[in-house]
Amino acid sequence: MTTTDSPQNGGRRPQRADARTNRERILTVAEEVFGKGGESASTEEVARLANVGIATVFRHFPTKAALLEAVLVQRFDRLRAQAEALLHATDSGTAFFDFFRLLVADATGKIAIGEALQQAGGNDSGDAARASDGLRRAVGALLQQAQRAGAVRDDAELPEVYALLVATSRASAHGRLEEEVRDRMLAIVFDGLAPRRASRRR
Amino acid sequence: MTTTDSPQNGGRRPQRADARTNRERILTVAEEVFGKGGESASTEEVARLANVGIATVFRHFPTKAALLEAVLVQRFDRLRAQAEALLHATDSGTAFFDFFRLLVADATGKIAIGEALQQAGGNDSGDAARASDGLRRAVGALLQQAQRAGAVRDDAELPEVYALLVATSRASAHGRLEEEVRDRMLAIVFDGLAPRRASRRR
Amino acid sequence: MTTTDSPQNGGRRPQRADARTNRERILTVAEEVFGKGGESASTEEVARLANVGIATVFRHFPTKAALLEAVLVQRFDRLRAQAEALLHATDSGTAFFDFFRLLVADATGKIAIGEALQQAGGNDSGDAARASDGLRRAVGALLQQAQRAGAVRDDAELPEVYALLVATSRASAHGRLEEEVRDRMLAIVFDGLAPRRASRRR
Amino acid sequence: MTTTDSPQNGGRRPQRADARTNRERILTVAEEVFGKGGESASTEEVARLANVGIATVFRHFPTKAALLEAVLVQRFDRLRAQAEALLHATDSGTAFFDFFRLLVADATGKIAIGEALQQAGGNDSGDAARASDGLRRAVGALLQQAQRAGAVRDDAELPEVYALLVATSRASAHGRLEEEVRDRMLAIVFDGLAPRRASRRR
DNA sequence: CATGAATGAGCGTTCATTCAT
DNA sequence: TATGAATGAACGCTCATTCAT
Structure with missing residues (x-):
């Protein structure tokens, strides 16, 4: 696994990879966060721990419920x-x-x-x-x-x-x-x- | 002998009946509401269904946690x-x-x-x-x-x-x-x- | 000048003494309480420290402002x-x-x-x-x-x-x-x- | 050199202008409001007079006390x-x-x-x-x-x-x-x- | 596409004041 | 008359979601 993990990508091109990475990182973090705190954990905490902006979370999962479902x-x-x-x-x-x-x-x-x-x-x-x-x-x-x-x-x-x-x-x-x-x-x-x-x- | 059956009632104290009734109604409703919606159910809904003002709930149970505990x-x-x-x-x-x-x-x-x-x-x-x-x-x-x-x-x-x-x-x-x-x-x-x-x- | 000053005085016999005592105790306590906490101190605390019900305070002083003024x-x-x-x-x-x-x-x-x-x-x-x-x-x-x-x-x-x-x-x-x-x-x-x-x- | 005068702005960050404007307007309004009504003035009034939502005030100043302090x-x-x-x-x-x-x-x-x-x-x-x-x-x-x-x-x-x-x-x-x-x-x-x-x- | 600022509805809680006993 | 229960408006604050860049 190559870990590009750098969140803000100076490069122009391979944005797709970033998006995928982001989506996955969000999911991983969400599993942990919701696992720990129940669904009362806040979406913002997921964003923070995933090192993405809150809007990015909502871009990938249009709703908190959708994120939970994923x-x-x-x-x-x-x-x-x-x-x-x-x-x-x-x-x-x-x-x-x-x-x-x-x-x-x-x-x-x-x-x-x-x-x-x-x-x-x-x-x-x-x-x-x-x-x-x-x-x-x-x-x-x-x-x-x-x-x-x-x-x-x-x-x-x-x-x-x-x-x-x-x-x-x-x-x-x-x-x-x-x-x-x-x-x-x-x-x-x-x-x-x-x-x-x-x-x-x- | 007054006819009130209130147990902790050494001296006189009228109207306690009303308060008791309310307290019990709140508890009953709360059991139902929290039973259904988990602790995320709102205190205001309890108040509404119990037909009392929100402040009445808080008079009887100083905190949402206290209500839940009760x-x-x-x-x-x-x-x-x-x-x-x-x-x-x-x-x-x-x-x-x-x-x-x-x-x-x-x-x-x-x-x-x-x-x-x-x-x-x-x-x-x-x-x-x-x-x-x-x-x-x-x-x-x-x-x-x-x-x-x-x-x-x-x-x-x-x-x-x-x-x-x-x-x-x-x-x-x-x-x-x-x-x-x-x-x-x-x-x-x-x-x-x-x-x-x-x-x-x- | 006889200063009966007690404003509402329709009462029967000696009740006056009690009322006067209460009024004065409330005033004394209020001076202390408001002195300490400013006008943000609550009327209920005045009542508690004066050992009277809250309604008694409002009987003597129809408004918090009136109490403060007194x-x-x-x-x-x-x-x-x-x-x-x-x-x-x-x-x-x-x-x-x-x-x-x-x-x-x-x-x-x-x-x-x-x-x-x-x-x-x-x-x-x-x-x-x-x-x-x-x-x-x-x-x-x-x-x-x-x-x-x-x-x-x-x-x-x-x-x-x-x-x-x-x-x-x-x-x-x-x-x-x-x-x-x-x-x-x-x-x-x-x-x-x-x-x-x-x-x-x- | 970017033309933004924002002092802590290592990389790029657009729109900050809006936020800064808001922050300053809130502060200005708050000085006036608290100046006039003391700390008992409500945060919501600050928001209203600053033409922002209440949450915006709290985004900039996490607490009423923090706003006052600022x-x-x-x-x-x-x-x-x-x-x-x-x-x-x-x-x-x-x-x-x-x-x-x-x-x-x-x-x-x-x-x-x-x-x-x-x-x-x-x-x-x-x-x-x-x-x-x-x-x-x-x-x-x-x-x-x-x-x-x-x-x-x-x-x-x-x-x-x-x-x-x-x-x-x-x-x-x-x-x-x-x-x-x-x-x-x-x-x-x-x-x-x-x-x-x-x-x-x- | 990513960001973070903005938003408003909603929550828990308080308090001066009124009501019923 | 004295009481304490009841009330609702208001407050500080949070959060899912939207908007502008």
């Missing part, structure tokens, strides 16, 4: 990619649980993000909802695979599983949950997801 | 009372699960309230934190009883159990969770909390 | 009484300077009071202006006496002398003027007021 | 410059008195300004206090020069002289002092500051 889309897409990568893992039995753990750990301390997982679920009909759906479908695929592999009980369906995923990740995002507590919380959930009774283990 | 305290206390009532239930085995279900159902649609459960856990050293602690302790008592009765696995400790309670209630508060999905989500968690068949988990 | 009247009258007392002093030469010093010292730390001396001079046509005039006249009498006694230059007239009185008392009221500095400031003014050696000044 | 600094600096200019006057004997008169005349009708002279003396550790100190020092220099020139008595020290300056300028600012009265008031003070004839009484 952050979410990015996040959802990233998570979906991770989920899809795990679809091809050798041990398809544990892939589901790995992803569950990964998502929850990733959410730690990122307030608004966890929130958004939820809101985007039912809120917008926009891009974020679409991206959220993508993630949800990927999780569904992981779930099915795990069920086929006998690692997850057959009667667990996506809605409640997804709800649990969201719930635990939000708990991890907001609270002061220590890592150990978080793990024990997940252990309980995972036990609840384990195949019932007779056919134990894989 | 809402939380009220809520925590109410829940704690319910928890404590269940402590004396005949079937101490199911009391714990009943309360879990109750709390989660109660949270449905009340955004900020679920949030608050969490925030108050680590936030203030104020009344809300105290009330939150009270609830937590009551849940702890229910948990212990359930464990003694063999209805909950012994190795589950309060921190993770409480985290699950909070997580699922928030999921219920925010999302569009249908009742059926919510129940199935809880079923999974409850299975995870059930005593282990053999000697699982270390 | 404070001023009281103060002006008191000062006038002191000035008039000094009119009968044995050494009529120093009486003027004694009063000057007294007034300035009395103003120390009493922000709004000094201010009021001035404002009332040109402001209202109300009671305060009347009382202010009374004080001013008394000072005029002291000045004349001192001039007759040869203690003050003859060409000094009341307007500028009074202006100096007000100016120095305000300086004393507001600033951090140490006592010593205040005395040296007055010494200069007093020297300026002393009879001219030869035929100075025009 | 007004004071401007005023102090202006006065200090005048004082320093007089330091190089031919007749160093009368320079001191000229400045005294100038300052008092300048304060006429500007309520809060005179007040500020005083408050800034002991108040903030901020810019206003620094500027106030600068003025005070300049006055000190004028005083010393006048004393060396034999135009002011030697035993007069800065604290009391400055106190007199402040006192008389405030009197001039607040009261309805006619010009003639003001001059006679100053004449008395100036006589008090004149070198002592022989050995004056006690």
Whole structure:
């Protein structure tokens, strides 16, 4: 990665690169800022930390909501990619649980993000909802695979599983949950997801 | 004997009835408003819906934060009372699960309230934190009883159990969770909390 | 002259005593409160420190301005009484300077009071202006006496002398003027007021 | 060399002209408004009279206090410059008195300004206090020069002289002092500051 | 295309004053 | 008559968004 990072570009030509760079830097900063302070964080702070003028932010994202949505889309897409990568893992039995753990750990301390997982679920009909759906479908695929592999009980369906995923990740995002507590919380959930009774283990 | 039922009323003090009514109406409305819109809801809306002037709200609660805190305290206390009532239930085995279900159902649609459960856990050293602690302790008592009765696995400790309670209630508060999905989500968690068949988990 | 001066007096029997007490306590407290914080001090604080309800303050003084005016009247009258007392002093030469010093010292730390001396001079046509005039006249009498006694230059007239009185008392009221500095400031003014050696000044 | 006279303008920066104009108009208006109504005048009135939105005022001065401070600094600096200019006057004997008169005349009708002279003396550790100190020092220099020139008595020290300056300028600012009265008031003070004839009484 | 100045609606809060008891 | 609750206008300040350069 070449880091041109110089914000005010003496040169005339390659402005496009700058714009792209700016857009990305804004997105990155926004994810951090909104992650930390929820959506109550100000757009101006995003601009400041991204080293761009406020108007530049609004040029790239016409609305604060649009910026938030872009952050979410990015996040959802990233998570979906991770989920899809795990679809091809050798041990398809544990892939589901790995992803569950990964998502929850990733959410730690990122307030608004966890929130958004939820809101985007039912809120917008926009891009974020679409991206959220993508993630949800990927999780569904992981779930099915795990069920086929006998690692997850057959009667667990996506809605409640997804709800649990969201719930635990939000708990991890907001609270002061220590890592150990978080793990024990997940252990309980995972036990609840384990195949019932007779056919134990894989 | 005056007929006023005002409890802290050593001497005479008329009209207190009106003030009490207002205070309670404000609290009720605030619970609803903040429940719906999070803490970003405006104090003025509370005033409007409570049919009082804005200054009246501030007379009763000197600060928006104080109003929010009062809402939380009220809520925590109410829940704690319910928890404590269940402590004396005949079937101490199911009391714990009943309360879990109750709390989660109660949270449905009340955004900020679920949030608050969490925030108050680590936030203030104020009344809300105290009330939150009270609830937590009551849940702890229910948990212990359930464990003694063999209805909950012994190795589950309060921190993770409480985290699950909070997580699922928030999921219920925010999302569009249908009742059926919510129940199935809880079923999974409850299975995870059930005593282990053999000697699982270390 | 019997001075029942209590304005609204339809009451039945002895209530008067209470009302009088309240009125006076309010006035006393108001002098202190406004003296300290200027007129920006709140009426409610006056009520609190006077141990009466806010409505009681407004019963006695229908307006904040009226309360302030009453404070001023009281103060002006008191000062006038002191000035008039000094009119009968044995050494009529120093009486003027004694009063000057007294007034300035009395103003120390009493922000709004000094201010009021001035404002009332040109402001209202109300009671305060009347009382202010009374004080001013008394000072005029002291000045004349001192001039007759040869203690003050003859060409000094009341307007500028009074202006100096007000100016120095305000300086004393507001600033951090140490006592010593205040005395040296007055010494200069007093020297300026002393009879001219030869035929100075025009 | 760009033609902009903006001092801190390393690179390019257009439109700054507008902002500067606004800033200055706000300051000017603020001096007038606060001069007239004291610090109780509202920031919104400043905005209105300056023909800018309220937010523009707050963009330039992040706080009402900051705006007030800027007004004071401007005023102090202006006065200090005048004082320093007089330091190089031919007749160093009368320079001191000229400045005294100038300052008092300048304060006429500007309520809060005179007040500020005083408050800034002991108040903030901020810019206003620094500027106030600068003025005070300049006055000190004028005083010393006048004393060396034999135009002011030697035993007069800065604290009391400055106190007199402040006192008389405030009197001039607040009261309805006619010009003639003001001059006679100053004449008395100036006589008090004149070198002592022989050995004056006690 | 990037900038930062400008904007106004809105928020939390205060306070003199009025009302009901 | 004394009380304290109620009120709304006003204030200082913030922020998403628009405008001019």
